[in-house]
Amino acid sequence: MINLENPKKFRGLVHQARQVAENVFRPVSRKYDRSEHAYPVELDMLAAIMDGMNDGTTGEGAGAGKLKQDNKHKGEGVQNGTNLSTVLSLAELCWGDVGLSLTLPRQGLGNAAIAAVADDEQFKRFGGKWAAMAITEPGFGSDSAAVRTTAIKDGDEYIINGEKIYVTSGERADCVVVWASVDRSLGRAAIKSFIVEKGTPGMEVVRLEKKLGIKASDTAAITFTDCRIPASNLLGDPEVNVEKGFAGVMQTFDNTRPVVAAMAIGVAKASLDRTREILKSLKIDAAYNRPLKTSAQLEAQLYRYEAEWEAARLLTLRAAWMADNGQPNSMEASMAKAKAGRAANAITLGCVEMLGSLGYSEDELLEKWARDSKILDIFEGTQQIQQLIVARRLLGKSSAQLK
Incomplete structure (x- = not known):
């Protein structure tokens, strides 16, 4: 049974993450929001410290650590491991700044993908590198099965051709996890993920995007033209299993x-x-011992937002906890992402509205947080995609049966 309190062994890690958010991220947050594409040099020393924190643990990382569906300890009692520690510490870091959290070297979504499916040899080669994730293409956004980038086997190599857009940390990262099809005639079952290292001939960053939020994080468009990589850079099973379909890649x-x-x-x-x-400074103080219907309108709205936030938090902890305990969590992961993304958008924009001109001006970070929150309901699958996945799981329908 899940315990709703933070595990005691993670409290030090969570406290350290809050200190980073408050004393490192917050002071430079506005600086890098105004200087889009400038590299936050303040993060270099912090990244080295976090690497040490990761190396000094038994798997519970400070950021995107060795995330896996942990079947190793299945049946041995409740496990609180890497997945749970990651979401707890990352929530604290993003309390400071989402864009800077995404810019931490070696803590990216590509690193989480490598950690989720890489074998021991691949993790030894790439686990210490900064990895970006390249899925979206000009012809599609939410439908990951519509990948048009190809990876054709040629001896001991794959030749990659295609274009990827909105690649978080695409310019700064040491390598990119690229989704590509090994045989487009076989549909989504042929989609695999490949690690392409920076500087590989045929790989080119063609532009950096200007964005609504998370401006501290670089977002790149990358082209691949006859880009050759070793066959050993393919993540997961190289065989195309039509019956298994897209499940192998989607596990990420x-x-x-x-x-x-x-x-x-x-x-x-x-x-x-x-x-x-x-x-509170305006003498409007939350009084939780008073019924909602007798509260002031602003107080009542704040209570509703707090309830939405708590629901999103508990769903997220459940999804991470299930992964730590070897339980399939596809539906729960989508439920958490859908709820948290929607709640964050509503709460951040609602707080701006509640505070009027103070919330809308650059005197406060509230307007920045509202802009930053939007992407969190979009990348890694939009709100609509998450709801579709949940519906398929609840109804027992395949992607072909329920679109």
Whole structure:
């Protein structure tokens, strides 16, 4: 049975993450929001410290650590491992700044993908590198099965051709996890993920995107033209299993969607905390011993937002906890991502509205948090995609039966 309190062994890690958020991220948050594409040099020393924190643990990392469906300890009692520690610490980091959290070297979504499916040899080669994730293409967004980038086997190599857009950390990362089809005639079952290292001939960053939020994080468009990589850079099973279909590649999302949900929880909590402080300074103080119907309108709205945030937090912890305990969590991961993404958008924008001109101006970080939150309901699968996945799981329908 899941315990709703943070495990004692993670409290030090969570405290350290809050200190980083408050003392490293917050002071430079506005600086890098205004200087899009400038590299936050303040993070280099922090990244080295976090690497040490990861190396000094038995798997529970400070960021995107060795995320896996942990079947090794299945049946040995309740396990609180890497997945849970990651979402707890990342929520704290994103309480400071989402864009800076995404910019931490070696803590990216590509790292989570490698950790989820890489074998021991691949993890030894790439586990210490900064990895970006390249899925989206100009011709599609939410439908990951519509991948047009190809990876054709040629002896001991694969030749990759195609274009990827909205690649988080695409310019800064040491390598990119690229989704490509090994045989487009076989449909989604032929989609595999490949690690392409920076500097590989045929790989080119063609532009950096200007964005609504998370401006501290670089977002790149990358082309692959006859880009050759070793066959050993393919993640997972090289065989195309039509019966298994897309499941092998999609397993990555079961680990990364709770991670994105944790980011949403963090930025939503930041907005709630600051709004509560400002309202208190205006003599509007939350009184939780009073019935909702007798509360002031602003107080009542704040209570509703807090309830939404708590629901999202618990769903996220459940999805991560299930992964740590070897339980299939595809539906729960999508539920957490859908709820947290939607709640973060509603809460951050709602807090801006509640505080009027103070929430809308750059005197406060509230307007920035509202902008930053939008992407968290989009990447790693939009709100609509998550709802579709949940519906398929509940109804026992395949993707062909329920579109």
